[in-house]
Amino acid sequence: MYVAVKGGERAIDNAHAWLAEERRGDTDVPELSIAQIREQLALSVNRVMAEGSLYDPDLAALAIKQSRGDLIEAIFLIRAYRTTLPRFGTSRPVATAHMACDRRISATFKDLPGGQILGPTFDYTHRLLDFKLAAEGDAPPPAPQKGDAAPADVPHVTGFLNQEGLIEEAPADDTPPPDLTREPLELPAERALRLQALARGDEGFVLSMAYSTQRGYARNHAFVGELRIGAVAVEMDIPELGFAVEIGEITLTECETVNQFTGSKTQPPQFTRGYGLVFGQTERKAISMALVDRALRWEELGEDYTGAPAQDAEFVLYHADNIQATGFLEHIKLPHYVDFQSELELVRKLRRDVQDRADAAAAQHPEAAE
Structure with missing residues (x-):
């Protein structure tokens, strides 16, 4: 906080008042409602929910309004609010094979x-x-022409390849995954933790990492096996009842990529998988996530490390979080008067030392000075 600026708390209060005035804008223009933002800026709302790790369209729309459309600031607001919420339990893994698909390609x-x-x-x-x-x-707009309704069960495309043994089996593991929202990221990170970090990572950063793999910085030639967007049921086990009940429905984007794999000392030639799952309709993020996920799997698949940025888990995971990046970046605009004064004195001393040596050399060799 700017505690050392002229005016102190009074200046800060005035800055907040000015910010509120700028956020509102021209009062002759009707004010945006939360419902308008939620319904008409849905893709921005989806991004804020995904990177804020909180599925609530109304709160995401409120954060966008409060932040004047700065999505990273809105994500910051959502994450901060999320830390105040109690957790009553955990839901079952969502069954995306039962997704009511609005889009599936x-x-x-x-x-x-x-x-x-x-x-x-x-x-x-x-x-x-x-x-x-x-x-x-x-x-x-004109009413859309509705085709045949999607079936209740929509099997994943990769299942067709799996029938012939052409794609790696997804390992069965019932171990509860670590929770990145409660525990800090630690390396080496297992795949479940990496996927969490990518799911709430900055869309632009993850996109850039994915693009780099397509340009040859990870030997990652991928096909979109399937991209699907739709609603899935969220179920939660109720101990008192002894069975799970449906507590709601959320919209998700899921992407599975199919990547060629020539084999290794421990694995036969086959196709391998990349995976992305994100809140809302966020397909660019889901595809990017799947590409980066596959690039980060080089070690477990016995591939060579080529030095590509997208293969470096530490580089990717520690730089994907836009809230951490923003905090570290923007802290340099806060007062650093003492630090700068010490560096200023150091530079002045170094310059004096250089000048003293030059003067001493000139005194010893006056002919050179002439």
Whole structure:
């Protein structure tokens, strides 16, 4: 906090008041409601929920409004609020095979049970500004044409490869994974912990790491085996009842990538997996997460370390968290008067020493000075 600035607490209070005024903007323009942000800026809301590790669209929309649209600040607000909440228990792992899919595509199999569901996507738009959206009172969009409903059970595409033994088996492990929201990150990190860090990592950073693997910095040629977006039920075991009950429903984006693997001393040639799972419709993040997840698995698969940044768990995991990065970055704008004064005196002393040596050399050899 700026405790040393002129004016002290009074200056800080005035800064907060000015911030509130700037956040509101022109009072002749209607104020944004939480519902408007939640419904019309849904992708921003989804990102704040994912990187804030808290599934609550209304709170995410409130954080976006309070932060003036600064999503990292909004994520900070959500994470800070999350620490105040009690935890009553843990839910069962969600069954994404039972997802009610709004979108489901595969880049590996054209014809798959349940079919390809394009869903709401920017993929086929022309990226041209739609000036009709700037009109006052825009007309409601035409009703979409609904196709056949997706089946209740939508098997994963990788299961087809698994039938022929062409893709690695997902190891069965009932060990409770570590909880990154309660315990600090420690290395070496098992895959479950790495996936948690990537799921709440900064989308831009994870995207850049994923892009680097595609450009050759990890030997990571991936296909999107399946990308699906939809609602899944959340179930929780109730000890008093002796069985699980459904406590709600959340929207998730899941991505499984299929990567070629030539084999190693311990593994036969086969396809391997990368995995991403994120709150809301956040497909760019889910795909990026899957690519980076696969790059980080080089050691367990017996591959060579090529020195690629995306293969370095310490580099990726310790720099993916935008809240930690923001805190460390922005602390340098806080007062460092004492530190700077000490460095200033050091530089002045070093300059005096250099000048003294130059003067001494000139006195010993006056002809050189001339």
